[in-house]
Amino acid sequence: MRIPRRMPIIMSSSSTISPYHNWTREELIARLQQIDKDYSPQGKQDSQSAAFNFAAHPRRKIALKFCYAGLDYNGLAFQKDLTPLPTVEGVLFDALAKARLIDPASGFEGCGWERCGRTDKGVSAAGQVISLWVRSNIRTQEHIEEANTPSGPTPADTTEPEDAEGSDDFPLMTDLEPSFSSSCVEDRTSSTKEIPYIQVLNRVLPPTIRVLCWSPVSASFSARFNCKYRHYKYFFPATADLDIERMQDAAFRIVGSHDFRNLCTMDGSKQIENFTRHVMRAEISQVAPDESPTGVGAMYVFDLIGNAFLYNQVRSIMAILFLVGTGLEEPHVMSSLMNVDPTNPLPPLKPGEPTEIVQCRPSYQMADGLPLALWDCGYADGDVQWQADDGNASSDKDSPMTTNVRLQLASIYTRSRIRTTLDGHFLRAAAQFHELPYSPLPITSEADKDAVLKFQKNVMGIPIGGGLHIRTSKYRPLLGRERMEPASVVNERWRRGRGKKRWDERVARQARGDQIDDGDE
Structure with missing residues (x-):
């Protein structure tokens, strides 16, 4: 609808008449629609793309390592549908587009976007990694040729559930060989400085997302498939109702290659049939003493390192550890949950210890996502060479006081400590008038348990x-x-129900010989 021109209304300082007071309803709606179009992110991106010729600039493939506070986001992965909170990928993509490092009109596919793995809604990360093609200042024949042939799979299907933990198709560590390419090395013969990617992005990103470093990578590099291991941390206080020694006993049992179907969430859209994953480390250790005013408990961390993780696997494992720590369950319950094959049962870890065969997951609530963080994603030295922008300012106005990532995060940490100190004083004030309720936990003997x-x-x-x-x-x-339904039933119901269209498309792609990105990323 065309908005008719109107003479401006001249108003005195005391006037309260709106300049739109005599507009018709249709004219007002049309004006609002025009404002939405002019000021929407998509409108801005379209006008930006039209004004900036991305084809005139060379591109290079890089990896970005960044951290984010998951509490402020609706998970890592971008979603087509509206979400209550923004997604980390959505905010990061907009920042890259605003900085003119990628062409927003080409979408995620156009820049070859790949993530190391998804994280749940509310889950944080200290070392998440993505790989993609970005604009470069260094014009070499290699970059120009590579820019014309972006490769790599596209992001995970955005119709997947909002939150996931890990990705499915990681090869074992022994299956990965370091791959080195000349694109991993800066062009030392050129005096041209590369774009200070960290400074440029952190200037437009919210404080809850910070890019830590970047690395040149080869055209064939995949943030997901080149990853050798992923390291999760789960923080918790050792309250009076938890026995850390029992928890460590249960955690030790998951080290090695095991079937974790009873320690994850079943999701038919992922069509997972192989639930075996390899855990390299599962350890509980103290990270901070008890500094709370009423003895809440020293802070501990559960470190879990593996080649890959299933959907909600870390939080499911942690839920069982809490049950063991309270004494409500014995440590050998963890062994039973991994003992899924009646034709090849696992032997008891300790002599005389009962080990039940559990073919389907019992009903239990997984642990909260707030204390969980994807701590690091590991790559071969030849695949990545992490670097910072220090000393490569993007403008004369930039200084270490405004661009230093460590200083920025130190400021955030200081404010968090102040809030924690205040909360501690509130707790101390309440302790003068209120006692904690009695709890029989932890249970320390079979007689007490009975x-x-x-x-x-x-x-x-x-x-x-x-x-x-x-x-x-x-x-x-x-x-x-x-007990929950077996994976075969869950998968079949999804294929015949709401996932039928996606399954048919998948079958057609397989028939054409297209690469299928299986897994639960």
């Missing part, structure tokens, strides 16, 4: 991480609970 389970009168607070608890006066042992 008594608690038989005569449950007191409400227990079973920890699930992040300061949250499940309040209950009745506890049902884990292996005596209702």
